[in-house]
Amino acid sequence: MADPADPGHSCHCSGRADHVATPGQARRHLLSVSDLGRQGIEELLSISDAFVEVQQRAIPKVPALRGKTVATLFAEDSTRTRLSFETAARRLSADVLTYGISGSSASKGESLRDTLETLAAMGVDAFVIRHPSAGVPLQASRWVDASIVNAGDGAHEHPTQALLDCATLRQVLAERAGESTAEHGVAGFEGLRVTIVGDVRHSRVARSLVMALHALGARVTLVAPSSLLPVSLDSWPVTASHDLDEALPSSDVCYVLRLQAERGSSARVPSKAEYVARYGLSARRVARMGPDGLVMHPGPMVRGLEISSEVAAMDRCLVRRQVANGVTTRMAVLFWLLASGPSPSTVASHASALLAGDLDSFTPRDLEAASVERADAGGTGDEVMEPVGG
Ligand code: ASP
Numbered sequence: 248m249a250d251p252a253d254p255g256h257s258c259h260c261s262g263r264a265d266h267v268a269t270p271g272q273a274r275r276h277l278l279s280v281s282d283l284g285r286q287g288i289e290e291l292l293s294i295s296d297a298f299v300e301v302q303q304r305a306i307p308k309v310p311a312l313r314g315k316t317v318a319t320l321f322a323e324d325s326t327r328t329r330l331s332f333e334t335a336a337r338r339l340s341a342d343v344l345t346y347g348i349s350g351s352s353a354s355k356g357e358s359l360r361d362t363l364e365t366l367a368a369m370g371v372d373a374f375v376i377r378h379p380s381a382g383v384p385l386q387a388s389r390w391v392d393a394s395i396v397n398a399g400d401g402a403h404e405h406p407t408q409a410l411l412d413c414a415t416l417r418q419v420l421a422e423r424a425g426e427s428t429a430e431h432g433v434a435g436f437e438g439l440r441v442t443i444v445g446d447v448r449h450s451r452v453a454r455s456l457v458m459a460l461h462a463l464g465a466r467v468t469l470v471a472p473s474s475l476l477p478v479s480l481d482s483w484p485v486t487a488s489h490d491l492d493e494a495l496p497s498s499d500v501c502y503v504l505r506l507q508a509e510r511g512s513s514a515r516v517p518s519k520a521e522y523v524a525r526y527g528l529s530a531r532r533v534a535r536m537g538p539d540g541l542v543m544h545p546g547p548m549v550r551g552l553e554i555s556s557e558v559a560a561m562d563r564c565l566v567r568r569q570v571a572n573g574v575t576t577r578m579a580v581l582f583w584l585l586a587s588g589p590s591p592s593t594v595a596s597h598a599s600a601l602l603a604g605d606l607d608s609f610t611p612r613d614l615e616a617a618s619v620e621r622a623d624a625g626g627t628g629d630e631v632m633e634p635v636g637g
Contacts, residue, residue, distance in 0.1 A: 275584050276388045276395045280406045280458040288413065288459055289433055294579035295414050295572070296428050301338065302575055312341035315585050318366050320346045321377040321398070322359075327546050327570055328398050328407070332375045335577035341585070344371065359383070360390050367391040372585055376400075394584040402449045402510055408545050409455035411576040413463065415569045416500065419541065436463035442494045444470040444526055445504030445553050446512045448477055452545045453504060457485055470494050471526065474515040475506075491526055495535040502543045503528050503554050523552060530557045541565060 276282070283291065301307050317336040321329050329345075336343045346366065348354070353362060363374065373394040376384045381403035388395040399405040413436075420435030421428045441460055447453045447469050457467050461484040469476060469487045480487055488494050495501060506512040506522070516522045533542060542554075542564040550556045558564055 274388070274392065274394045276384075277406055277580055277584065278384050278388065278395065278397045279404050280409050280455045280462070282406075283459075283462075285433075285462040288410065288462055291410055291576070291579050291583060292414050292417055292433070293429065294583055295410070295576045298338075298575040298578040298582075299572075301578075302571070308338050308340060310340045311582055312336070312339035312585055315339075315341040315372040316344060316370055317341045317373045317375065317581060317585075318344040318346060318371045319375045319398075320363070320366070322348050322353075322383075323377050323379050323399065325377055325398070327573055328377065328405075329375075331570070331573040332396075332398065332407075332577050332581075334574050335581055338574070339578055339581055341372075341581065344369070359387075363387055363391050367393055373581060396580060396584065399451050401451065402454075402507070403451050404455045405451040405545075406455045406459075407573070407577055407580055408452050409459040410580070411569055411572045412456055412502070412543060412545070413459050414572045414576050415543070415565050416541075418568070418572070419565065423539075433463045436460065436465045439465040439500065440468070440498050441465050441500045441502060442468045442470055442491075442498040443502045443504065444491055444494075444528065446475045446506045446515075447471050447504065448475045448515070449507035449510040449512055450504050456502065457483060461485075468494050468498070472516065472522075475512065491528075491532060492535060495532055495540070496537070498536055498540060500541045500543060501528060501533070501536060503548075504545070505547065505549055505553055519552060527552065528554045528558050530555060530561075533558055533561065533563070539563075543569060546570065 280288070301309055317332070319329050319332055333343050333345065344366065346362070351357075351362070353359075357365075359378075366374070371391075371393050373396060374387060374391070375396045375398045376387055377398040378384070378400050381401035383400050384395050384397035397404055397406055399408075413433075416439070417428055417431065417433060417435065420439075421431035424431055424435065439460075443453050443456065448471070453469070457469075460467050467485045469480070469483075469485050470489065470491050471487075472489060476487060477483070506516070528542065533540065540563065542558055542561065544554060544559075544564070544566050546566060546569070548554050548559055548566065550559060559566065
């Protein structure tokens, strides 16, 4: 996996952690989990943690991206991803532009490139892009001078989903270990047995999640009929099975995927009834995992097909928590892409400015360091991330 700390790496994240994005300079992007490597994933997970506290405030808003503009450009349906990106951007005080294919000039024949260039000319700092074709976010990163976030490109990747899933698992693993997430780090992922069941073939979530879990040391098993597995699993760091009942007793987590009807999955299963009988996650199947087994789903859930309502309502089903972490994870990603600031080595000398509440030009790593200094100075914490109105 590419290491962002290595200047020779071949990923799309064209900047260092302390990169200051100004017009004309290379921008940082999040196109694939492989852009991050273990170090990048850990960094984003700890930034996301910093925003969990903000999320719990009466006014969950900070001025960190004031003056920045984030545009969401979705050419495919979405509920969670788009709304959580827009919520995340607003909570960081960025301006938000929402672009949807219907009601736009795309219906008059305008190309995607012209659309992006038009929006970029309005002064967009980051585009969050979802598109049915794999590779569109990468292409967009070559067209416009703005950061690009891949919010799902065809069956290829969905990196922020993988990050929010890892953030959710990390919280639960830390709680079980009786530690804070910061203390726990990513230790709980080592050897964690995760079974991903369902339409892996068409799932961008599975591709990104397998990379992230593998980078953190988890062991992944894919369970699906052959028709719903990728043609070749040669480059996938996984084991594969066709038998969910057999895989569950040795699983710590069962991650359920939706059948991607819009990508042709229906033609790949004999019937829905047969799919439910062999791969649907029922309460009886969950019981095979043992009392600590966790259930996850990226949403939208199709109850009665890949997951039963009874399972969706279980405490061990983390779906709502995944959604909540979607906001903080996306805040972390936007912050990481857009917040300019000093390198970590200069944090100490800027701590006094942070203590005065000047968050705009600091990175979350600065925030963590400043929290330590603030605690030493007997501060309350409100000075660091001052809520703003609105
Ligand atoms: N929401 C996820 C995605 O956009 C999963 C799904 O749609 O099944 O890929």
